[in-house]
Amino acid sequence: MKDTMNQVDAYIGNNLDRYVGELVRLCAQPSVAAQDMGMHECANLVEDILHGHGADVTVYQTAGYPIIVGRIAGKSERTLLFYNHYDVQPVEPLNLWTTPPFDPSVREGKIFGRGAKDDKGEIIARLAAIDALSQAYDGQLPCTVMFVIEGEEEISSPNIAAFVRQHANVLRCQGAVWEGGDIGRNGYPILALGVRGILEVELSVGTLARDAHSGGAHVMPSAAWRLIWALSTLKGLDERIRIPGFYDDAHGPSAKDLAIFDRMWVNNLAYEEQLRNLYGIREFAGGRHGADLLRSVFSPTCNVQGMGSGYQGEGSKTIVPSEAKAKIDFRLVPDQDPEDIFQKLRGYLDNQGFQDVTTTMMGWMGPARTDLDDPLVQLVVRTGHEVYGGLPSIVPLIGGSSPGYAFKEPLKIPVVTAGVGYWDNRPHAPDEHIRIQDFQNGMRHLARILDGFAKM
């Protein structure tokens, strides 16, 4: 085993530049699902790349973008599923990027570009781990690997759940490594055992056939004010969401979860100050501080992704706006149901007199959790310790969302994370990047997980 891993590590070290080049090539291909930018070109490129690493590839068409399934058969039929996505977040505002988002730049030991972390860097690292382990075993993996790479993760994966239900036989496996995975400030990986769900809704209101002169504001109904008033009823300064029944199915942290958060907090007392500095924060949402910054991930959220109405250019324009829109997302905790929350939101707006504010569901994903005591979890912890020299930090629930719920239930599998990120990757933001050192260590960790999984 030691020899095998020495070979794996040597292979990765010797071929690192090649994988950096492969990631640069993949990041140079735009793939913004929200804007229908470069999606099919990127799907083709991912298919080519999987072929290049010896996978049997099947491309499944969906109502949206294709889902790519790549299978690499190993000595055993025991199968580990890798979930990834080839779509990325929009890149605006462009002026805040140091180098262009789709012209990847390698500098200062980092790779910059949209998708470098989320999620193209993860795809290439996994392929590198497979190559390295396969080479150490004379050309055949000890277990089977199946990639499921979708193109709609950043738009809430509207088609993945139905796809998994429909192809549960093809996708049969004994565990999954989810997309993502970060290295903490202590240098050790963070292992997330749960994700929050998400419900994305567009609110829209129109009050006038066209904008009116603001000299008539005493009688002309304003779309901007209707939206402001509607939004202000959803959440107050205390961050408490006011939709009746919103918290009915929201489970707070267990005693075990709280103990983990307390340990995390004690192990990283600088966290608050670091987060404050990284984002230039004067006051956290709801005045949160201390260990509550960690625990409050069990508090579901109501976030405004964006909103707009009327004149937003230079100077002023004396109009009463005829239209106003906002995009909001709710992050949901186990066992909140996105469709139930959407109904409650609509009912609440109606009851508050906002029948004129339309609500359109843009997408949703359910929350999901894996048990701390699962053998796959223990394998990730053990191999993480080996690669990074310290015990991974277990996180009971992370703030983000992932279509884990769509796989976990129908396939009845544990889901873990192991990846190439660190605390300042800036996913979804300008200057997204990964550190090459994390890229390399992620490959080493993933190769060990594969090896251990084969022997489980």
Add this chain to the structure above:
Amino acid sequence: MKDTMNQVDAYIGNNLDRYVGELVRLCAQPSVAAQDMGMHECANLVEDILHGHGADVTVYQTAGYPIIVGRIAGKSERTLLFYNHYDVQPVEPLNLWTTPPFDPSVREGKIFGRGAKDDKGEIIARLAAIDALSQAYDGQLPCTVMFVIEGEEEISSPNIAAFVRQHANVLRCQGAVWEGGDIGRNGYPILALGVRGILEVELSVGTLARDAHSGGAHVMPSAAWRLIWALSTLKGLDERIRIPGFYDDAHGPSAKDLAIFDRMWVNNLAYEEQLRNLYGIREFAGGRHGADLLRSVFSPTCNVQGMGSGYQGEGSKTIVPSEAKAKIDFRLVPDQDPEDIFQKLRGYLDNQGFQDVTTTMMGWMGPARTDLDDPLVQLVVRTGHEVYGGLPSIVPLIGGSSPGYAFKEPLKIPVVTAGVGYWDNRPHAPDEHIRIQDFQNGMRHLARILDGFAKM
């Protein structure tokens, strides 16, 4: 007199096409002060046009755009001042214009283009009235006329008040005809005796050095929410403005004002339905209806011109926005003081805990009123009756603003309106236009006002 006016009317009729052409030329020159578009070119063009009509022109530089003063000496030194402006409102959204805003189109007896009404059509109509009257009097006007044409009316005229104070001697006159003036649905002119003031403020808040992933929304402070909460404290669903002391100096309508509103209402019972249809209104602001739609012009307003935060593109983007902005305007009634209201707004936001929301004054104008019994008012009423065949409707106060306050006080003059508009000109909106019939009648009315003013 009758003969003189017959000559005036004949001249206007015979030369109408030429004035339409002159207006098209002026409207073809963009002049958006808010966007610094074409302003100096337009000032030069206005100067040329005034010269072409025999005026002595002086161009005064200001901290902003030049103010053009054009004087046409008459037989008597008695001077009537014409206030106008050459700047126009921004033209966005462009896709709602039937023909391009700066490529004026004459069709169906109308002239379409940004500024056709507000305020370029008024300028050309006044010049036509002067030409016509001058020709009827063998080449010399019976009184002196002075144009004051500024370039910053649509951005709240930040420099006009100081200009008038500084040049009060040059601007000495015995009365002023303000910009604007509309024909009502009954075909008779509307004579506005007062305007509201305006205070324009930009609210801005930043909570994060950059947008954050919305998975962190339970701790990341949202600029969008801060702005929503701050705005929602300014005004409730009842349209009542919550800033302490806001209404202290706001005078409601007098008994005479109320009597006028009641007569206006009785004379046009279809008004509510017409306004509803014109703007596709389901419910008026604050649930107003009936005669209150007129009287409530004495209610000062708090309007959101526009607001924006975060992602406003297609689809969704799971971010917590780092910045949010809103532009608001308050329309103020006599004797509210814009600078006092600004201080009260700032104090209120501070008291409500919104020290993080910055307030920038974008501009202001005071409210102003002229007495119903002034001889100039009676002249406009009498001549309006003659041209339009019915008594003009007196409006005690209109909803819009104008830098009347800047002239009225230092020059101690009555201020009236007489113009080329009608109820559906769409000023500040797409498809701004005037009817050529109104253009012609406006010229005829103005010529009679000039003639009567000389004899007063």
